[in-house]
Amino acid sequence: MDKDLESMKITLDVVCGKWKAMILLKLNNGTLRFGGEIKKSIPLINHQTLIKQLRELEEDGLITKKSYPVVPPWVEYSLTDYGKEIQPLLNQMVEWGEMHLDKDKTPPS
Amino acid sequence: MDKDLESMKITLDVVCGKWKAMILLKLNNGTLRFGGEIKKSIPLINHQTLIKQLRELEEDGLITKKSYPVVPPWVEYSLTDYGKEIQPLLNQMVEWGEMHLDKDKTPPS
DNA sequence: CGGCATCCAGGAGGATACTG
DNA sequence: CAGTATCCTCCTGGATGCCG
Numbered sequence: 001m002d003k004d005l006e007s008m009k010i011t012l013d014v015v016c017g018k019w020k021a022m023i024l025l026k027l028n029n030g031t032l033r034f035g036g037e038i039k040k041s042i043p044l045i046n047h048q049t050l051i052k053q054l055r056e057l058e059e060d061g062l063i064t065k066k067s068y069p070v071v072p073p074w075v076e077y078s079l080t081d082y083g084k085e086i087q088p089l090l091n092q093m094v095e096w097g098e099m100h101l102d103k104d105k106t107p108p109s
Numbered sequence: 110m111d112k113d114l115e116s117m118k119i120t121l122d123v124v125c126g127k128w129k130a131m132i133l134l135k136l137n138n139g140t141l142r143f144g145g146e147i148k149k150s151i152p153l154i155n156h157q158t159l160i161k162q163l164r165e166l167e168e169d170g171l172i173t174k175k176s177y178p179v180v181p182p183w184v185e186y187s188l189t190d191y192g193k194e195i196q197p198l199l200n201q202m203v204e205w206g207e208m209h210l211d212k213d214k215t216p217p218s
Numbered sequence: 219c220g221g222c223a224t225c226c227a228g229g230a231g232g233a234t235a236c237t238g
Numbered sequence: 239c240a241g242t243a244t245c246c247t248c249c250t251g252g253a254t255g256c257c258g
Binding site for chain 2: 230231232233234238
Binding site: 010 | 110111112113114115116117118119120121124125127130131134150151152153191194195197198199201202203204205206207208209210
């Protein structure tokens with residue numbers, strides 16, 4: 001296992017949760033609230049699953065959580081510098097995916 | 110689920126196998142033989158697991174297999190155009206990972 | 219509203235053994 | 239050497255219910 005693969009592994013760990021990359025992508029637009037914004041932009045995700053993925057991202061240092069101790073809890077998530085650095089990568093993932101939305105294969109012949 | 114997320118999903122499906130990105134990365138250097146080269150560059154991977162991941166990549170149209178019907182089987186894998194297009198992405202994954210090999214976190218204060 | 223604990227199911231990854 | 243077939247294990251994602 002050479003260094004490239006090691007590096008690759010780190011990135012994979014961070015990005016390859018089922019929803020992590022999507023969360024990071026949405027957070028690129030700025031700070032988001034838990035229920036009011038994140039859940040709405042990714043409707044299919046489960047409440048608990050979202051919490052888990054957010055926590056993992058937080059533990060990996062990609063995002064930060066800010067809780068306001070008010071009566072209806074208000075929690076915001078935003079990218080750290082660490083997390084901002086990964087944005088170009090995310091954009092490329094979107095771009096590559098767009099290129100292959102239609103052509104799933106390249107049937108030649 | 111908007112279009113960005115759809116696109117992201119496609120890329121995730123392709124890249125986020127435990128070893129897929131690594132295989133693609135190694136294949137960037139050119140055509141590789143199954144046992145002689147791929148297995149050696151990714152030593153930790155299981156024989157069977159490697160075959161599975163390769164097959165999935167082939168089904169997704171990212172790589173092509175070429176079998177030479179000789180007595181000791183000789184099988185080569187190489188990237189399709191489809192697969193080549195994803196290389197910049199892979200490189201960025203490596204780069205981002207390299208940047209964070211050491212600093213796992215950004216402990217301020 | 220947001221978080222945690224718990225439980226559960228599915229599937230990806232992996233081990234083993236056999237063919238050509 | 240490469241592939242197939244089978245079986246198994248673990249881990250992630252998801253569902254539910256209860257707290258502050």
